Amino acid sequence: MATNITARIRIKNKDFEILVDCDKAISFRKQGIGSVENIIAIPTVFLDLKKGNKAGVKDMEEAFGTSDISKVASHIIKNGELELPIEYRKKMRDEKRRQIIDWLARNCCDPKTGLPHPAIRIENALEQAKVRIDENKSAEDQITGIIHAMQPIIPIRIEVKKFTIKIPAEYTGRVYSIIQGTKKESEKWLEDGSLQIVLELPAGIQLEFFDKLNSVTHGSAVTEEIKK
Numbered sequence: 005m006a007t008n009i010t011a012r013i014r015i016k017n018k019d020f021e022i023l024v025d026c027d028k029a030i031s032f033r034k035q036g037i038g039s040v041e042n043i044i045a046i047p048t049v050f051l052d053l054k055k056g057n058k059a060g061v062k063d064m065e066e067a068f069g070t071s072d073i074s075k076v077a078s079h080i081i082k083n084g085e086l087e088l089p090i091e092y093r094k095k096m097r098d099e100k101r102r103q104i105i106d107w108l109a110r111n112c113c114d115p116k117t118g119l120p121h122p123a124i125r126i127e128n129a130l131e132q133a134k135v136r137i138d139e140n141k142s143a144e145d146q147i148t149g150i151i152h153a154m155q156p157i158i159p160i161r162i163e164v165k166k167f168t169i170k171i172p173a174e175y176t177g178r179v180y181s182i183i184q185g186t187k188k189e190s191e192k193w194l195e196d197g198s199l200q201i202v203l204e205l206p207a208g209i210q211l212e213f214f215d216k217l218n219s220v221t222h223g224s225a226v227t228e229e230i231k232k
Contacts, residue, residue, distance in 0.1 A: 008026065009024060025044075051063065100137050104150060112206075129157040167227055171221060172221065187204040
C-alpha cells in the first residue's frame, strides 16, 4: 500500500508543498527513476497542504520561473524536504550506518598496528562515542566528523597504500576481474607481455586483495609498496 507524504520547499518566504508517494519520491530523488505524474498524489501545488491553500500561478512563476505543475513538483522533490515517516527514517539511518561501518572497515586502520579494525569493533566504538548518523548525507560526507568522534574510543585513521604490481602475461586476463573496483593510477604493458599497474588500496582490503592475486597468479605476481 502506497504511503503518501508531504514534500516541501521554502522559497522567498513561502512554503510550497505537494503530496507524493513516499517510495516513488525517494527513488526519483536518488536515481531519477519514475515520472513526476506518477509520483504526485494530487496534481496541485499548495502553500499550505493541510489547510488546502493552493499556490497561485503568480506564486509559482515568481519562485520557480514556471507554473507547470510537473516542473515545479520535480524541483520540490529533488531539492526540497521529504517528510518521511519515523519508521522510514530509522530504516534509512540503519542502512547508512551499515554503509559507514563498511567504509571505515575498508579504508581505515589502527595506526599502532597498521591493521584494519573489525566491523564489530567499529560498530561498538560508534555506540560508545554516541555518533549521530545523518540519513540524508552520504557516508563519505560524514566520515571526517565520525572518525574524530571515534578517536577517543579507538585509535583509527584513514590508511591507503600505493603498490606497483607486475603481472606475468599468462595471468593478465584473469587479474583484471580482481582489480575492478580498485583505484588504478596507471598501467603499462611491458615488452615481455606482462602488465605493470600502480594501485591504491585501502587498508581494509589489502590482505583480501593480495590473497586473491596470489591465488590467481600462483604467487608469480611481483608486488612492491611505493613509500610516500
